[in-house]
Amino acid sequence: MIILVPVKRVVDPYARVKPLADGSGIDTSGxxxxxxxxxxxxxxxxxxxxERDPNITVLxxxxxxxxxxxxxxxxxxxxADRAILVETAEVYDSLGVAVELxxxxxxxxxxxxxxxxxxxxxxxxxAAQMLAAKLGWPxxxxxxxxxxxxxxxxxxxxxxxxEETLELDLPAVITADLRLNEPRYIxxxxxxxxxxxxxxxxxxxxxxxxxxxxxKVEATPPRAAGRKVGSIDELVTELKNKGVLA
Amino acid sequence: xxKLLVVAFNESDVSAGAGLAAALGLPYDVLDAVGSHAVADAxxxxxxxxxxxxxHVAAVSSMRSKDVMARVAGIVDGAMVTDVIAxxxxxxxxxxxxxxxxxxxxxxxxxxxxxxxxxxxxKGSAEVGSRTPVTADAGQARRVGANERQGGRPDLTQxxxxxxxxxxxxxxxTFESVIGGLADALGGAAGATRxxxxxxxxxxxxxxxxxxxIVAPDLYIAAGISGSTQHMAGIKDSKVIxxxxxxxxxxxxxxxxxxxxxxxxxAIPALLAAIGK
Ligand SMILES: Cc1cc2nc3c(=O)[nH]c(=O)nc-3n(C[C@@H](O)[C@H](O)[C@H](O)COP(=O)(O)OP(=O)(O)OC[C@H]3O[C@@H](n4cnc5c(N)ncnc54)[C@H](O)[C@@H]3O)c2cc1C
Ligand SMILES: Cc1cc2nc3c(=O)[nH]c(=O)nc-3n(C[C@H](O)[C@H](O)[C@H](O)COP(=O)(O)OP(=O)(O)OC[C@H]3O[C@@H](n4cnc5c(N)ncnc54)[C@H](O)[C@@H]3O)c2cc1C
Numbered sequence: 427m428i429i430l431v432p433v434k435r436v437v438d439p440y441a442r443v444k445p446l447a448d449g450s451g452i453d454t455s456g457x458x459x460x461x462x463x464x465x466x467x468x469x470x471x472x473x474x475x476x477e478r479d480p481n482i483t484v485l486x487x488x489x490x491x492x493x494x495x496x497x498x499x500x501x502x503x504x505x506a507d508r509a510i511l512v513e514t515a516e517v518y519d520s521l522g523v524a525v526e527l528x529x530x531x532x533x534x535x536x537x538x539x540x541x542x543x544x545x546x547x548x549x550x551x552x553a554a555q556m557l558a559a560k561l562g563w564p565x566x567x568x569x570x571x572x573x574x575x576x577x578x579x580x581x582x583x584x585x586x587x588x589e590e591t592l593e594l595d596l597p598a599v600i601t602a603d604l605r606l607n608e609p610r611y612i613x614x615x616x617x618x619x620x621x622x623x624x625x626x627x628x629x630x631x632x633x634x635x636x637x638x639x640x641x642k643v644e645a646t647p648p649r650a651a652g653r654k655v656g657s658i659d660e661l662v663t664e665l666k667n668k669g670v671l672a
Numbered sequence: 673x674x675k676l677l678v679v680a681f682n683e684s685d686v687s688a689g690a691g692l693a694a695a696l697g698l699p700y701d702v703l704d705a706v707g708s709h710a711v712a713d714a715x716x717x718x719x720x721x722x723x724x725x726x727x728h729v730a731a732v733s734s735m736r737s738k739d740v741m742a743r744v745a746g747i748v749d750g751a752m753v754t755d756v757i758a759x760x761x762x763x764x765x766x767x768x769x770x771x772x773x774x775x776x777x778x779x780x781x782x783x784x785x786x787x788x789x790x791x792x793x794x795k796g797s798a799e800v801g802s803r804t805p806v807t808a809d810a811g812q813a814r815r816v817g818a819n820e821r822q823g824g825r826p827d828l829t830q831x832x833x834x835x836x837x838x839x840x841x842x843x844x845x846t847f848e849s850v851i852g853g854l855a856d857a858l859g860g861a862a863g864a865t866r867x868x869x870x871x872x873x874x875x876x877x878x879x880x881x882x883x884x885x886i887v888a889p890d891l892y893i894a895a896g897i898s899g900s901t902q903h904m905a906g907i908k909d910s911k912v913i914x915x916x917x918x919x920x921x922x923x924x925x926x927x928x929x930x931x932x933x934x935x936x937x938x939a940i941p942a943l944l945a946a947i948g949k
Contacts, residue, residue, distance in 0.1 A: 437770070439902075445774055452770065464883075524746060544883065547770055550754050552742040555712065559746025564713045564812035567739045570876070580816075584876045586735045586885075591817035592711065598813075604866060604883060605876060637751035637782035641764065643774050649908070652929035654920075658942045661914065661930055670833075670891040670912045671858075671947065 427481055427574075427596075429472040430536040431506065432527055433488045434462040435497045436547040445643040452547070452643060461497045464542025466504075468602040470609040471572055472540050473505035479574075483507050485534060489526050491515055495625065502620035503612045509625045510534075516634035520552035527553070528560045529631035536597065538579065543568055543601040558599035566592045568603040674762065676700040677726040679719055679741070679806075681708075684830060685732045686800060692730055692789055694796025695759040701726075701801040705740075709818075714811030716743035722806065723748060723784055728762065730787040733886065734829070737788050744786060751780035755886075756789040771882040772905030792888035792909045821875065825852075825861045828878065833860025834889045834910070836880055838897035839867040840936065847873045851895065854940050857949040863887060865903050881906035895936040899924025916940070 437443055438458040446453045461469070469486065476482040486501035488494040489512040498509040512526050531539060539558075544551035558565035566581035570589060573580045577596045582589055584603050594600075655661045665671035676698040678689030686702050693700035703722055708715065719740065723729055729744065731737035733755050745752040758766040760777070763785070769776045828834060835858065837851035847868065855862040864874035866881060880887055882905035892910035896917065897903060904927055907913060915928035916939045925931040932939055 439771070442901075443770060443773065452774065520742075520752065521745065521749065546882070549769055549771070549882065550752075551738045552745065552752055552754060555716075555739065555742035556746030556752075558713070559716065559743045564711070565739075565743065566813060567712070568735055584735065585818075585820060586877060587822070588820035588875065588877050589818065590709075590815055590820065593814045593816050595812065604879075605870065637749075637780060638753065639779045639781055640776060641779055642777040643769070644777075646768065646773055646775055646908070649913075649927055649929075652913070652925075652927070652931060654925065654931040654933060658932070658939065658946050661932055662943070662946045664930055665891065665912065665914070668912055 427538065428483045428485055428534060428536040429475065429538045429540055430531055430534065431465065431469045431472050431484060431486050431501070432539070432541045433465045433469065433486050433497050433501050434542070434545050435459050435488060435490055435494045436462045436545055439463055439546045445645055449642045449644055451640070459493070459496065461500060462542050462545045464544060464546070464602050466609045467604070467606050468540045468542055469501055469504050469506065470607050471602060474607065475574060476505065485510065485536065487512065487527065487530050489514065489518060489523060489630070498625055499617050499620055500612060502623040502625070503616040504610065508623060511625065511627045512630055513627050514630045514634070517636065518634045519636040519638045520550050521556055521637060522634050523553045524556035524560055525632055526630055527557050531561065538596060539599045541601055543603055554599050554601045561597070561599070563597050563599055564594040565599045566594055567601040569600050570603055570605045572600060572606065674698055674727045675725060676728040676730060677703055677723065679703045679705055679729065679731040679737070681705050681731060681734060681736050688732050688791035688794065689730065690798040690800065691791060691794030691796050692759070693798040695794050696728065696762045698728060698762060699801055700798060702803040704803055704805045708806065708808065709815060710808035711811035711813040711815055712739045712743050713813055714808040715740050715806070716747055718806050718808040719744045720747040722804070727783055728785045728787065730789055733788040733790050741786055741788055748784055749782070750784045750786040751782040752786040753778055753780060754788050756787050757793040768905065771901045772908055773901060790886055821877065825855060828861045828863055828880070828885050828887055831861035831887070831889050833858045833891045834863050834887050835860055835893045835895065836863035836865065836897060837868055837874070837895050838865040839871065840896035841868055841873045844873055850936070850940055854893065854944065857944055857947065860889070865897055894924055894928070895940060897924055898922050899927060
């Protein structure tokens with residue numbers, strides 16, 4: 427069984443980033459890049475299944491410029507067997523990402539696609555569902571627990587009101603939520619050791635044809651400065667004056 | 673033809689849709705999926721099949737709508753924008769990115785346009801045209817179980833008051849009595865940070881933030897919450913934010929309208945007493 431794990435290179439989710447002065451995008455100078463945290467959870471999950479079942483192969487894929495190799499090397503160090511870089515300097519929207527991932531999934535004949543529910547930079551939460559639609563496969567988003575039995579996946583997923591459990595016949599698309607697992611820590615030597623694992627580069631299957639054009643990026647206007655209150659009574663008086671406390 | 677179809681997953685989405693329709697300057701109809709538990713692979717084709725005659729299809733942002741609407745966009749090759757907070761026209765939208773620290777303005781170049789939107793930014797009104805129930809076939813995925821809680825409290829995303837707790841709430845019972853107790857006294861909803869949910873203090877559906885629920889109450893009370901970027905992303909639209917934290921340097925004090933440096937275990941009972949509860 428082959429599990430495909432898409433891996434997006436994103437700005438460090440703990441870094442404080444700003445828009446570029448001309449508003450054309452995000453200023454990433456001097457900022458570290460990481461695997462999208464939700465993709466890291468997806469990867470950890472795939473590797474844990476592989477550690478229990480030697481018939482599982484984990485394949486990592488990233489779409490982007492040559493720098494994405496850094497994240498793919500880390501994915502290999504975490505336990506992926508091989509990696510593919512769909513190398514491009516162009517920007518793909520989520521639909522474009524889905525088209526490219528579909529091409530890889532079909533070329534590699536994968537059984538499961540396990541990926542992050544959203545990228546923490548663009549926060550779109552779209553690519554996986556679009557990919558599942560394009561492949562005509564069932565989907566289970568926001569997974570909190572994933573089990574495989576033969577050709578069936580049983581997924582407990584987070585919902586707006588709690589949890590539900592889905593059974594999906596493979597092939598299927600599953601997206602990882604925060605509570606699925608806690609990814610292992612990989613130190614630098616591990617990443618260097620993984621250098622011998624195969625990493626193929628290939629060209630995109632189709633040119634980027636974005637249906638969404640980014641016009642401007644600006645900082646969110648800050649909230650007006652607040653202040654500290656000295657006592658509960660002062661707090662209650664203020665809240666009553668504001669009309670938010672009866 | 674320019675027309676909006678609003679997919680309603682909750683009853684309140686019908687009036688929220690009016691706000692969006694007014695901002696887009698489009699007439700709107702409602703496709704009723706209220707109470708439907710159909711899986712995404714069954715519901716999305718049913719919605720896609722109902723799009724004839726519509727230039728736009730939209731749903732209020734939620735886990736349910738993100739699951740389903742992005743699949744609709746995949747079926748119809750739509751131009752999709754997630755978490756729209758404002759519309760400059762029927763094709764130019766604003767949305768938060770990078771945990772709400774920035775606002776991106778995007779233009780959709782294709783049709784149909786598929787949106788999920790946050791109702792807080794859309795207060796206008798419009799007359800709803802038709803309302804049609806959606807009918808989905810059986811899906812490929814099978815829903816074999818659910819554990820969905822129907823608490824007595826108002827829905828987090830719509831509550832006028834939200835009381836949230838973080839990591840120092842110790843355990844589920846403490847969270848329920850301290851945070852839940854204050855929420856009940858104020859007729860509000862209870863929320864939590866990721867740290868509280870991850871450690872089993874609060875159930876997952878209470879997580880507020882970048883990757884949880886987005887709230888917009890009149891009053892948000894954060895008790896024992898440090899104020900991470902990811903948490904703040906979910907509460908920015910609150911009218912008044914109150915922070916109770918024992919660390920005077922906690923980042924949340926930079927954002928709170930009123931900050932109280934105190935131990936929450938002393939402050940919350942004192943607050944209840946002060947409001948006569
Ligand atoms: C300079 C710049 C300009 C941009 N301009 C535009 C623009 O004009 N229009 C526009 O729509 N977007 C633009 N973007 C953002 C765009 O590149 C998004 O990354 C794209 O929309 C995909 O959405 P997402 O990653 O948020 O998807 P999500 O749906 O949030 O991601 C879900 C999952 O999809 C997978 N995934 C997503 N991207 C990749 C990838 N590259 N490789 C492997 N897996 C991936 C991951 O598993 C991820 O967890 C721009 C970005 C930059 C840096
Ligand atoms: C990809 C990603 C997504 C994330 N999504 C979210 C999200 O959606 N929502 C979210 O909330 N987080 C999210 N996080 C996590 C976020 O970064 C923080 O780790 C989290 O919000 C911290 O929770 P906290 O404030 O409860 O805990 P802490 O940061 O540990 O803060 C606890 C606070 O309580 C105070 N305190 C301790 N004891 C008391 C007491 N007795 N009385 C008063 N104050 C006390 C302390 O001074 C401290 O400030 C995400 C992180 C990542 C990487």
